[in-house]
Structure formats: structure tokens, C-alpha cells
Amino acid sequence: MSIETLFANRTENIKPSAIRTIFALLKRPGIISFAGGWPDPALFPVDELRDVTDHVLATDSANALQYGGTGGDDRLLRFLRERLNRVYGMAVNADQIMITSGSQQGIFLTDTLLLDPGDAIVVEAPTFVGAFGGMQTFEADIVEVEMDANGLDTEALERVLQERKVKVVYTIPEFQNPSGRTMSLARRRRLVELAEQYDFVILEDAPYSDLRYEGVPMPPIYTLDTNGRTFYLGSFSKTLAPQRVGWIVAPAKVIRKMTFLKMAMDVCTPTLTQAIFAEFCERGLLDTHIETLKAAYGKKRKTMLGALDRFMPAGVEWTNPQGGMFVWVTLPKEMDAEKIFHAALEENVAFVIGSAFYADSENAPKNVFRLNFVTPSEEKIVEGLQRLGKVIHEYAN
Amino acid sequence: MSIETLFANRTENIKPSAIRTIFALLKRPGIISFAGGWPDPALFPVDELRDVTDHVLATDSANALQYGGTGGDDRLLRFLRERLNRVYGMAVNADQIMITSGSQQGIFLTDTLLLDPGDAIVVEAPTFVGAFGGMQTFEADIVEVEMDANGLDTEALERVLQERKVKVVYTIPEFQNPSGRTMSLARRRRLVELAEQYDFVILEDAPYSDLRYEGVPMPPIYTLDTNGRTFYLGSFSKTLAPQRVGWIVAPAKVIRKMTFLKMAMDVCTPTLTQAIFAEFCERGLLDTHIETLKAAYGKKRKTMLGALDRFMPAGVEWTNPQGGMFVWVTLPKEMDAEKIFHAALEENVAFVIGSAFYADSENAPKNVFRLNFVTPSEEKIVEGLQRLGKVIHEYAN
Numbered sequence: 001m002s003i004e005t006l007f008a009n010r011t012e013n014i015k016p017s018a019i020r021t022i023f024a025l026l027k028r029p030g031i032i033s034f035a036g037g038w039p040d041p042a043l044f045p046v047d048e049l050r051d052v053t054d055h056v057l058a059t060d061s062a063n064a065l066q067y068g069g070t071g072g073d074d075r076l077l078r079f080l081r082e083r084l085n086r087v088y089g090m091a092v093n094a095d096q097i098m099i100t101s102g103s104q105q106g107i108f109l110t111d112t113l114l115l116d117p118g119d120a121i122v123v124e125a126p127t128f129v130g131a132f133g134g135m136q137t138f139e140a141d142i143v144e145v146e147m148d149a150n151g152l153d154t155e156a157l158e159r160v161l162q163e164r165k166v167k168v169v170y171t172i173p174e175f176q177n178p179s180g181r182t183m184s185l186a187r188r189r190r191l192v193e194l195a196e197q198y199d200f201v202i203l204e205d206a207p208y209s210d211l212r213y214e215g216v217p218m219p220p221i222y223t224l225d226t227n228g229r230t231f232y233l234g235s236f237s238k239t240l241a242p243q244r245v246g247w248i249v250a251p252a253k254v255i256r257k258m259t260f261l262k263m264a265m266d267v268c269t270p271t272l273t274q275a276i277f278a279e280f281c282e283r284g285l286l287d288t289h290i291e292t293l294k295a296a297y298g299k300k301r302k303t304m305l306g307a308l309d310r311f312m313p314a315g316v317e318w319t320n321p322q323g324g325m326f327v328w329v330t331l332p333k334e335m336d337a338e339k340i341f342h343a344a345l346e347e348n349v350a351f352v353i354g355s356a357f358y359a360d361s362e363n364a365p366k367n368v369f370r371l372n373f374v375t376p377s378e379e380k381i382v383e384g385l386q387r388l389g390k391v392i393h394e395y396a397n
Numbered sequence: 398m399s400i401e402t403l404f405a406n407r408t409e410n411i412k413p414s415a416i417r418t419i420f421a422l423l424k425r426p427g428i429i430s431f432a433g434g435w436p437d438p439a440l441f442p443v444d445e446l447r448d449v450t451d452h453v454l455a456t457d458s459a460n461a462l463q464y465g466g467t468g469g470d471d472r473l474l475r476f477l478r479e480r481l482n483r484v485y486g487m488a489v490n491a492d493q494i495m496i497t498s499g500s501q502q503g504i505f506l507t508d509t510l511l512l513d514p515g516d517a518i519v520v521e522a523p524t525f526v527g528a529f530g531g532m533q534t535f536e537a538d539i540v541e542v543e544m545d546a547n548g549l550d551t552e553a554l555e556r557v558l559q560e561r562k563v564k565v566v567y568t569i570p571e572f573q574n575p576s577g578r579t580m581s582l583a584r585r586r587r588l589v590e591l592a593e594q595y596d597f598v599i600l601e602d603a604p605y606s607d608l609r610y611e612g613v614p615m616p617p618i619y620t621l622d623t624n625g626r627t628f629y630l631g632s633f634s635k636t637l638a639p640q641r642v643g644w645i646v647a648p649a650k651v652i653r654k655m656t657f658l659k660m661a662m663d664v665c666t667p668t669l670t671q672a673i674f675a676e677f678c679e680r681g682l683l684d685t686h687i688e689t690l691k692a693a694y695g696k697k698r699k700t701m702l703g704a705l706d707r708f709m710p711a712g713v714e715w716t717n718p719q720g721g722m723f724v725w726v727t728l729p730k731e732m733d734a735e736k737i738f739h740a741a742l743e744e745n746v747a748f749v750i751g752s753a754f755y756a757d758s759e760n761a762p763k764n765v766f767r768l769n770f771v772t773p774s775e776e777k778i779v780e781g782l783q784r785l786g787k788v789i790h791e792y793a794n
Binding site: 003004005006007008009010011014015036037038039041042044046049050053054057058061062063065066067101102104105108112113114115116119130132133134136137138167199200201228229237241242243244251253254257260261263264265266267268269270271272273 | 400401402403404405406407408411412433434435436438439441443446447450451454455458459460462463464498499501502505509510511512513516527529530531533534535564596597598625626634638639640641648650651654657658660661662663664665666667668669670
């Protein structure tokens with residue numbers, strides 16, 4: 001017998017994600033990697049975390065090493081509610097928030113809660129590649145809607161909505177992964193109107209919102225929606241460390257049901273990492289650390305945009321992110337990013353080919369790719385883009 | 398509108414687990430709790446973990462705080478493969494094992510991989526209550542098969558198999574939760590034969606196997622199965638600390654597919670907890686700590702069995718676990734464990750009502766309950782059982 005004959009039907013949808021190949025590449029010695037979505041490890045607040053962690057283990061091991069409630073650590077939840085209110089004007093009751101094992105789990109929980117086979121879920125084209133797995137697991141129909149410089153094109157979305165029932169619209173409104181674009185206020189308001197008119201849930205994924213380097217802060221879609229149709233995902237992965245601690249804010253009925261689902265998935269997010277993060281936050285270290293990151297990443301962003309200007313041949317375009325981690329590069333139409341990728345690898349430079357960020361990657365544009373400007377040092381950014389520029393020049397001729 | 402109208406069909410199956418109520422009870426001040434499945438927090442190896450954790454953060458923060466591969470920490474996997482071979486005679490290739498966020502996630506991954514709506518999955522009656530959530534999520538048909546002192550009744554199982562197609566048999570062969578029973582070697586062999594004959598997967602959940610206080614070690618079902626139909630789940634939750642680090646051993650094709658599924662669920666198990674556990678294990682501290690636990694828990698087991706002998710009225714029976722954490726108590730037929738539960742709570746003593754451990758709890762026996770003998774101190778065990786004995790005496794008269 002072959003064990004695959006026992007696999008559930010849903011497994012036919014599950015394909016290896018492009019991110020897997022990226023992880024392997026990042027380990028190659030000497031590589032300058034603009035791939036991955038990793039924070040700069042040189043900026044992890046190691047000394048503070050050593051002190052905080054030892055304090056937690058010395059003073060509260062009976063709780064910090066034991067099982068915990070599925071909804072999350074009470075201190076951490078209290079801090080998050082206070083901060084969401086202070087920074088983003090979000091009024092969040094205690095029964096409207098829970099801790100998730102990274103915002104990845106928040107996406108998966110939303111998929112589990114809402115998606116029946118064949119249900120339509122709209123994603124931005126391009127979008128976060130890790131979002132596809134849960135949608136595929138629950139056999140949803142992934143519908144791509146185009147973006148422009150103002151984010152998700154709500155007119156294009158409305159044309160889809162007029163044609164078919166959509167259950168969820170998944171969006172990363174701020175410094176989107178992979179495009180770096182931010183959704184305008186007018187589009188946010190329009191999206192909320194459409195959600196009410198066409199009865200769908202907005203899944204607002206906001207892992208980068210704290211990392212704004214210029215421009216004016218924007219209100220989360222959650223705060224514009226008075227009808228309780230928006231689920232908001234946050235994460236410590238980009239602001240402290242990717243230790244799988246995130247949160248979801250949603251109507252109480254949703255949180256209640258998701259708590260049962262999460263219990264079946266992993267019982268709870270580890271109490272130790274939650275206790276460490278709670279103590280770190282309560283000491284006031286999070287906001288200080290975010291300022292450090294903003295200063296460093298803001299400089300790297302400038303360095304990358306400057307190096308793109310300097311080294312890219314005419315005809316290459318790129319986005320101008322106000323925050324986050326990514327720049328999206330568009331090559332002249334006739335150029336193939338996959339060929340550039342392989343040639344760049346020969347020069348020990350890596351990025352992610354743009355088609356990976358499309359649900360329908362076969363019919364996706366072939367001339368786009370994503371650059372991460374926060375993981376490498378400024379020196380490596382310049383060196384890597386010089387090499388990359390040379391590779392593209394050679395292909396252009 | 399009401400947001401529930403958008404919930405997926407599967408959510409109708411998801412009910413709050415009895416364990417939720419237990420968590421709340423355990424926090425009641427002064428309560429003597431035989432409920433929950435928690436290790437004794439007084440035995441956490443806190444000093445060792447402080448030293449190990451600080452070492453990890455001081456020497457390897459760039460890896461221990463960063464994203465990691467979905468399959469798990471290489472050092473931890475290497476240790477586990479070596480230990481599974483040394484202690485259990487399990488030959489495990491590198492592509493046959495992955496880290497899970499607790500063995501809870503191992504169950505959920507198996508459900509995700511295998512269960513189509515309506516598929517039959519067999520569970521022992523009674524069984525681990527946390528196993529139902531994933532089966533309900535994937536709309537499986539949960540079929541209960543009775544147990545006796547030798548574990549799962551394979552004759553009763555065969556009668557089910559003759560009547561209907563079964564995809565998975567879920568079993569906890571050692572010191573079963575909640576019954577404390579261990580499956581005999583003859584039953585294990587028979588189960589493997591049946592799996593081959595009737596083409597199903599055996600999901601072997603082994604979180605307690607390292608905690609044997611008397612009797613002869615038994616071979617894991619995994620080692621008896623030469624056909625690659627057994628998935629084996631292990632966990633650090635009972636032997637080190639419940640920080641959501643477990644593992645699954647299964648055929649390479651299964652691990653490969655589960656890795657994609659896990660990526661969609663939480664990207665990876667936190668790298669920090671994995672690095673801490675890897676360092677703890679590599680220092681040789683795990684086996685030493687397991688010996689400490691076995692000595693302490695073995696004494697508690699004796700204390701509980703002695704106290705049951707002393708305080709329970711005639712007509713009350715209980716199992717005699719050779720290891721693990723639980724004793725299963727059967728009251729005389731006419732007695733109602735739920736009434737005893739509420740009366741015991743008045744005396745500040747808690748346990749879990751037995752019907753919670755049945756998929757069909759409405760038609761479950763009403764005269765059974767579970768006692769955990771590892772969480773309370775020996776003194777509290779005696780005091781708690783004295784109070785409980787008094788309550789049962791009063792009801793018996």
C-alpha cells in the first residue's frame with residue numbers, strides 16, 4: 001500500500017511554498033540576501049532579553065514554565081490593549097483579543113473559522129506568500145485583485161464583488177509584503193463600505209505598522225469599521241523577535257470560537273515566551289526598541305533606495321515604501337526575474353522572484369522581484385545592489 | 398448582520414472542551430486539584446533552565462531569536478533521533494521526524510493530513526479530551542472502542558472494522574490518559590496486523606512513556622509496525638516543561654506533507670524554546686531529570702493508591718497505573734460523578750468528571766472520574782482524598 005492513498009482531498013491543494021527554498025539559501029556562506037522577511041539579528045535586544053528572561057525564570061517559573069490559558073497571558077493582553085489604544089486609537093475589550101502563535105496562526109485561525117470549500121477569499125496581487133497555505137488547506141477559491149500605488153484597487157474589488165460572493169478580503173494595508181505599498185485612507189473607507197454592502201470579513205494583517213520611517217500614520221481599517229467585520233492581526237516578529245507571539249483583535253463571538261479552535265491546534269502559545277515578552281513590554285522596553293529599529297531600518301531604506309538609483313539600469317522601476325521591510329522592483333517587460341535570480345546567485349546575491357507572491361504564479365508577471373532592506377548591513381546593501389545592477393545590465397544588453 | 402452567518406460549516410462541530418473549565422478551577426486559592434494534566438511545578442528544573450537559557454541567549458541569539466526552519470532545530474532533532482533509538486529501539490531517519498508545537502499539534506497535523514468530512518477515526522473510550530477538537534474541525538466521525546485492563550479491546554475494534562472503513566486509530570498505549578491503563582504486547586501486535594489488513598493509520602500518542610514507575614518497558618507500536626502505518630507522537634511537556642515542544646515520527650512522505658501544513662499553521666515552533674531544550678538535552682540533563690521525576694511521581698502514585706485504599710468506601714474501584722499521571726476511578730453504578738464533583742468542590746477538592754473523556758459524553762458512563770496524582774504534594778494527596786472519601790461516603794449512604 002502507499003500511504004498517500006489515505007491523504008485527505010485537501011492535501012492536493014498544498015504545494016511547497018517558495019519561502020522554503022529561501023530559508024535554505026539564507027544559510028549559504030557569504031551570501032548577501034535580500035530574500036526572506038527576517039529582522040536584522042544584529043539588532044535583537046539581547047542584553048535586555050537576557051535580563052528579562054532570567055528575572056522571569058527566577059521569580060515566576062511555576063507559571064512561566066506551566067501550561068497556560070488558550071487566550072493568552074493576562075499581563076501581555078493588558079499591555080497590548082493599552083498600547084493598541086494609545087498608539088492606534090483602537091478600543092479593545094478583554095473579550096475581543098487573544099494571543100496567537102505568530103500572526104501566521106491568526107491567518108490560519110481565520111481560514112479555519114470562515115472558509116468552506118469553494119468559498120472565495122480575495123487577496124492583493126501580489127501578497128504575503130505564507131497566507132496561501134491556510135486558504136489551500138480549507139479548499140478556498142483564492143481570488144486576486146490588483147493593486148496600485150494606493151494599495152488594493154477597490155474599484156477592481158467591486159467588479160469582483162458584483163460577480164460573485166466573497167467571504168473574506170485579506171489585506172496588508174501598511175508597507176505591504178511584498179510591494180511596500182500603503183493603502184490610502186480613501187481606499188480604507190471604501191473597503192469598509194464594500195464589506196458592509198457585500199457582507200464580507202476584512203482580515204487586516206498589520207505586522208509592519210509600527211515600522212514607519214516617514215509620512216503620516218494611518219488609522220487601522222479596524223478603527224474605521226463600526227460594523228465589527230474587521231479582524232486585526234498584530235505580531236512581535238518584526239518589532240522584538242520572531243518567536244511566534246502575535247495577537248488577533250476581532251468581535252467577542254469570533255474570539256470565543258477561535259479560542260476553541262486554537263486549543264485543538266496547540267493548546268496555548270508557550271507561556272515562557274509570552275512571560276518574557278510581557279515583562280519586556282511592562283518595563284517600557286518595546287517602544288524604546290521600536291525607536292531604535294526605526295532609526296536603523298529607516299537609514300537602510302534610504303541606502304537601498306539610493307543604491308537602486310545608482311546601480312539600476314534605465315527602465316527598472318521600484319516602489320517607495322514609507323516603512324516596513326520591502327521594496328518591489330519591476331524590470332522592463334521583456335526581462336525574466338527568474339533568469340536574473342539565477343545569475344545573481346552566481347554572484348552570491350539573493351532575492352525573491354515576484355511570481356512567488358501570486359496565488360496563480362504561472363500567470364503572474366515574470367518581470368518583478370522583492371528586496372528586503374532590513375536584514376543586510378548598509379555596506380552589504382550597497383555591495384549587493386552593485387552586483388545585482390551589473391547582472392541586470394548584462395541581461396538588458 | 399450577525400458575524401456567525403459567515404462561519405464555516407465545520408464550526409458547528411466545535412464545542413468548548415471540559416478542560417477549559419478545569420483551567421479556571423485550578424486557579425482557585427487553596428484548592429486541592431486532582432484535575433488538569435499538569436506536571437508538578439515544584440519539580441521544574443529551574444536552576445538548570447536559567448543557566449541553559451542564559452547560555453543560549455549569550456552565545457547564539459542571532460539564531461535562537463530568529464525565524465527557524467519549519468521542520469525544527471537540527472540539534473534537537475539529532476538528540477531526539479539518538480534518544481528514541483537508545484531508549485525505545487526506534488530507528489528514525491532524518492526525514493522521518495519533525496518538531497511540533499506540542500504533541501497537540503501532532504494530533505492536529507494528522508487530522509489535517511488524513512481526515513475528509515465523514516471519515517471514521519477510532520478513539521479509545523475514554524480518551525484524551527484534547528484530541529477531539531481537531532477531529533471535529535475536520536468533520537470526522539469519531540468512533541469509540543472500549544478498553545479493558547489490557548488497553549484498547551482489539552476484538553471490539555475488529556467488529557467495527559468489519560462494518561465500516563476506518564482511516565485512523567488514535568491510541569495512547571502507555572499509562573493512558575485518562576485511564577492509566579497500558580496496552581499489552583499481544584494487543585499491540587494485533588493492532589498492527591489489523592492496520593495492515595484494514596488499511597488504516599495508527600496514531601500512537603506517547604507523552605507519558607518515559608514516566609514508568611514499575612513493570613517492564615514495552616516496545617512502542619511504531620517498532621512493531623514494519624509497514625509504515627504508525628505515526629508516533631512525543632512531547633517534552635511531561636518530562637521537562639509544557640512549552641509546546643513535541644515531535645512526530647512518521648514515513649518521510651508524511652513528514653514532507655506535514656511540513657507544508659505546519660508552515661501554514663505557525664511557520665515554526667519557537668526557535669528560542671527549541672534552542673533551550675536542545676542545550677538542556679545535549680548537557681545530559683534530560684535523562685537525569687526524568688529520573689528525578691520518576692522517583693518523585695512514583696512516590697506520589699504510591700501515596701495516592703494507599704490513600705484510595707484507606708479512604709474510599711467499599712464498591713469504589715480504580716486502575717493501577719504503572720506510570721504516567723492518572724488514576725481512573727469507578728464509583729458504584731448508581732452514583733453520579735457529577736454530583737460528587739460539585740460536593741467535592743464545596744470541600745475545595747477538584748477532579749475531572751469521567752464523561753468529559755468520551756466523544757459521546759451524553760451516553761458515557763456517569764460513575765467515573767479521573768485523578769491526577771503528580772500535581773499536588775503527597776500531603777495534599779492524602780488530605781484531598783480524605784475529604785473526597787468523606788464526600789463519597791455521604792453520597793453512598
